């Protein structure tokens with residue numbers, strides 16, 4: 001069986017390593033992949049957003065299944081194009097991927113179907129948005145979000161009216177997030193611990209994976225700018241069985257039912273970004289794919305063949321399969337280039353990966369290339385080091401043992417992943 005995975009980060013490496021465990025011995029391809037992925041799959045040099053190239057490659061190479069992992073190609077309709085060419089693809093079609101690619105769409109869906117989330121209003125005119133913020137009942141901080149995709153950076157938590165007005169003007173007048181910010185959502189600020197639940201769905205059945213928690217801020221103690229994610233743990237420390245039941249009944253099932261009621265068949269992974277507020281769990285955001293780095297600590301815990309799950313989703317028979325998880329906890333620590341997420345230098349040689357693997361950690365590559373058997377940095381997030389253990393503390397300890405073996409010039413990581 002030939003499988004092509006679209007993307008080239010740590011998440012894609014985690015998907016590929018899990019697919020490689022299958023008894024069905026798949027032949028794996030990845031586009032564009034990266035240095036580390038090239039040890040586990042054949043890397044094909046086209047961009048993750050190149051839908052035509054994906055269709056051509058899949059048709060010409062008789063690929064049996066394409067897994068579209070990142071948000072951009074999903075929002076461009078890569079799955080629609082593959083299906084049209086007769087290729088089986090895992091991931092939501094363009095219309096369904098709006099759950100992530102348009103906050104205006106996802107907020108309206110939640111409002112219409114009573115799915116708990118922050119109260120909000122939509123604006124495309126900055127003067128109207130600013131008058132709204134000046135209402136006497138407006139509370140601060142206020143949350144200002146760009147409608148469209150913005151590399152996870154389209155959210156501004158404004159401490160006061162001045163910051164909120166700057167954010168509004170920056171997005172609606174200054175083109176801060178380009179077209180993605182031509183409409184904005186202003187929403188109520190929620191409080192409470194955050195948790196991520198990824199779920200498989202075939203449009204009818206929804207099967208949540210084990211919970212996880214990302215660490216989005218750049219520095220220890222949740223300080224500094226937002227990043228793509230500096231590390232994750234699974235399970236979340238806050239997501240109890242009781243909360244899981246509430247989420248199933250008030251969020252997960254209602255979301256699938258709402259999409260179906262709107263005539264949208266959503267097949268793939270839904271990422272539920274949750275805030276466990278004093279009033280109960282609420283949706284912070286949906287994504288239309290596996291999280292990165294959540295996938296690097298959730299997928300290692302999966303104990304069912306991932307190909308079987310992907311096929312069950314595509315064939316709409318997810319209700320027929322039993323998905324098993326390992327009881328062990330997992331922790332993934334991201335090692336980034338110094339300066340990430342702002343400005344950083346690439347091209348440094350990485351040492352110690354084999355030693356980290358010898359410690360028992362799995363090293364997922366996010367931004368690396370390989371030359372003559374050596375690895376070099378190519379991006380902001382470079383590696384994700386995952387440790388597993390009987391409890392979270394053991395998993396965290398092991399992950400950091402692996403991390404301590406690895407180095408390059410100006411590398412950087414958070415030292416408090418999973419500790420809060």
Ligand code: AMP
Nearest residue numbers: 118143152155187188189190273284285
């Ligand atoms: P998002 O890109 O929508 O996940 O937002 C990034 C981060 O901003 C989230 O992980 C939260 O920490 C924070 N955030 C987003 N929306 C809200 C909100 N309504 N209230 C409080 N924090 C929020």
Ligand code: GLY
Nearest residue numbers: 214229291292293
């Ligand atoms: N870790 C957050 C995301 O994948 O969007």
